[in-house]
Amino acid sequence: MGMGMGTGRGTGAAREARFAAAVEAVRPADGGGLSVAAVDLVTGGAVSYGDRAFVTASVVKVDILLALLLRAQDAGRDLTGQEREYAAAMIGRSDNDAASALWDGIGRAAGLDAANARLGLTRTAGGDGTLWGLTRTTAEDRIRLLRQVFGAGPVLGEDARAYARGLMERVVPDQAWGVPAVADAGTAWAVKNGWLPRDATGLWVVHSVGRVTAGGRPCLLAVLSDGNATLAHGVALVERAAEAARAAVAG
Secondary structure: OOOOOOOOOOOOHHHHHHHHHHHHHHOOOOOOEEEEEEEEOOOOOEEEEOOOOEEOHHHHHHHHHHHHHHHHHHHOOOOOHHHHHHHHHHHHOOOHHHHHHHHHHOOHHHHHHHHHHHOOOOOOEOOOOOOHHHOEEOHHHHHHHHHHHHOOOOOOOHHHHHHHHHHHOOOOHHHOOOHHHHOOOOOOOEEEEEEEEOOOOOOEEEEEEEEEEEOOEEEEEEEEEEEEOOHHHHHHHHHHHHHHHHHHHHO
């Protein structure tokens, strides 16, 4: 695993080395894949570990949502009632049928890739045909996408960003794992998780991306993992890695 250098207050080689050591300490000995990125939205402090691409599973549903919102914005229209229904189901309870309908609506991979290019992503590529869950991405591209939702991005208007934030803040309780586990007590959070057993190996892809308040400041976190023996093992790994990232940017 490679690691990227962070920027912002309190960063530097020593901080990155501590972060890398903390992530290495939670990685399983069996060699499952793990990549983590985080940024403090107040100080700009950022850390990253690992730069390989992963199959997205359902974290791509945020990309699908933003591509939909961009199409509507370009056309000068609001989302239709059907689109809102699909978007709420796709993000709130990770409904796959809703995602497939919107995937078709945005023009599948070509539409996703065009939207993501406008949003500043550089290493995300849409899945073939109907297979949106086999889109590939990196942790740092997840942070780039989250910045478009939770920062003052120049591409999407504030109404669209607020709509996306609202959906990510209202996921069903049994999907409130991963990034939310490291939020300051009593604070709001926003999340989209992804999980997928791979047919060839029986091992699990488990991801979590979102926004939390950590150490009193808003932070964006992205944790991508694969090669997990079970979903539960993957969730535990993701939460340990998210804590390492939270400590690194909020400490």
